[in-house]
Amino acid sequence: MKKMMALLLSVVMMMTLLTGCGGAAAGGGAAAGGTYTAYVLAEKGDTYSLGLANNFKTAFEANGGKVVMETFPTNTTNFSDYLQKALDNKANVIFAPNSTTVAANLLANANDLGIECPIMAGDTWESSVILDAVAGTDLEVYCSTFFDESDSSSPAAKDFVTGFKAWLNNNAEYKDMNGGNDIVAAVSALGFDAYNVALTAIRAAADAKGADLTSIDIANALWAVNIDNAVTGKIQFDQNGDAIKDSAYIKKAGKGAFEFMKVQTSPNNAAQGTPADYGTAKGISLDKAGKKIVIGVYEPTSGNNAAGGKQEVLGIYYANSLDDTVTIGGEDYKVELYVSDNGSLEENAVTAASNIVGQGALVSLGSYGSGVSIAAAQTFEDAGIPAIGVSCTNASVTEGHNYYFRTCFLDPFQGSVMAQFAWETISK
């Protein structure tokens, strides 16, 4: 008891002392010395988070800004001390490209601390979790994304949005998977496109090889894919297997919905790639006896990224419901989807990818999340199956992986676009 009282006393004394010399809390102040400060917060061991944070840092510093970057361990739930760091550094903007699970706590803490500067993140934050967290607060939250449902400039996008909403509203189970509403997530649009890219390549391979086609022929055909009117814009792969994109949509989390802010463009001069050298790889042959084509869907339907993973799966399901038959050599082959859950965890990647290989899939789609995609790349390569990443934005997904393609933009692009947008917003 005496020891406890002594401790209590010393704590009170220490606090009195420090309050005497400590300054008042800072707010998102004006630029110090003519430059702006960004506070960047990333999760340790999260490939997506760290990659995007570093890309933002490089681009923001190139503009002449100052960046204070910190990382936190997985399963952190209290971000007050980190956000206090942003206040102490008089940050003009906070960039926190993290999972939505992290965001729920981070945004609640930011509101408690009275953070006034804009908080920005990447494509993962386009989620109802963020809208819930922002509801009833004065927080200014922005994210970049691949697609906007109110974009009426393209007829393909318009058709997709109308059709997809009707499809969701007719299927209670699917609507539930979408978070209980019919808001069209950007990843659903990308999933839809990825499926159609796969089918285009399968048809091209069938035209060239007939029923003798293998997954290697599909991989070769992917390099030549050229779709002008996909939902998320033109799709063509560069030498790395990345879709050549030059714009990102910036959205603001508003009351119950995301408000479209602007299309932020950045030139992309990449040219269409030429087929990689697949050597003597055999790949997987067409299932002539079963008259079916299996497409693997390698996505997280559980774990931290389950919400986004499910929305991506929905886009793929919808595409499959519209177009599920390929005619090869005069015979109809039914396209079947095989969903393999990677649980949002890299340690599950090889098992989940091997299950897809075991099902005799000719192509694999996904995953949501870069880390799990990278971790599965070798398994798909060993089996000779091309994989089409849907929304995995880390550069390493396709780098050095000849079998990995993707339909979205990359983190270096997204990071620089967000840094540019952050700079424009705070210097206004």
Added chain:
Amino acid sequence: MNITSYLIRGLATGGQFALVAIGYTMVYGILKLINFAHGELFMVSGILMIYIVADLPTLPIGLAICLMAALTVFIGFMIEKFAYSPLRSAPRMSVMISAIGVSYLLQNLVSYITGGLSKQFPDIPIIGESIRFLGIKDKLTVFLSPVIAIILTVILVLIINHTKFGMAMRAVSKDFETSQLMGIKINRVISITFAIGAFLAAVGSVLYFAKNTGINHFSGANPGLKAFIAAVVGGIGSIPGAVVGALIIGVAESLAKAFGLADFSDVISFGLLIIILVVKPTGIFGEKTTEKV
């Protein structure tokens, strides 16, 4: 840099961990068992609160908290009855493994019920309000946590030192078999020990989750681990030790972040654990057996 804000938030986290740490330390004092399921019980009480508020929207929040605390105590009691009590004469390692089993069982059960998604803790009036104090803006729970933790600890220590039941607890912790021979109903003492631990975990969970509102099935892992470290640093078996240990861990982690060592905040807690174990294996308050429970 405003050090006060880090200190206050550190003490808050420390106070919340302290309430969990007392549960670890009391059970250890009586049964010599490290109850690994205690961190998960803390998480379960947070989840219970969410479902109570969602399913009984007309219930006043004060009653909802009481109901949640009562259910948590009941679960704590049942865990002891079904997972530990049948193993009373088994080797200590078996009980420990049973505790690990209960911990995974609770985690998976919650994951099954919530679908693995993060759920939002309801707004708690008063302690959930944002206030400005000493130049720091944060929820009231942050400023109250260490105070509540210390008040509850003082009450608990008074109960243990000045009541007949407290005497029975002290006797059981001193010598299990002799106290049984002297007529103490040890099963009752053990049950009540678990109930007190569960009640404090429930109070801790309200204070903790009112601030950190997103809860999923892993939310008990980190607080549980930190509370366990706190109990060891303070001297496992000692109640004031658990509180002091938790406050030290909370403040040390917060200060680490203040001084730009955010990347090392976990390293500092575990480093502290190792240093204490090397320098004073019984922990800070370890030798004072009179306060052991």
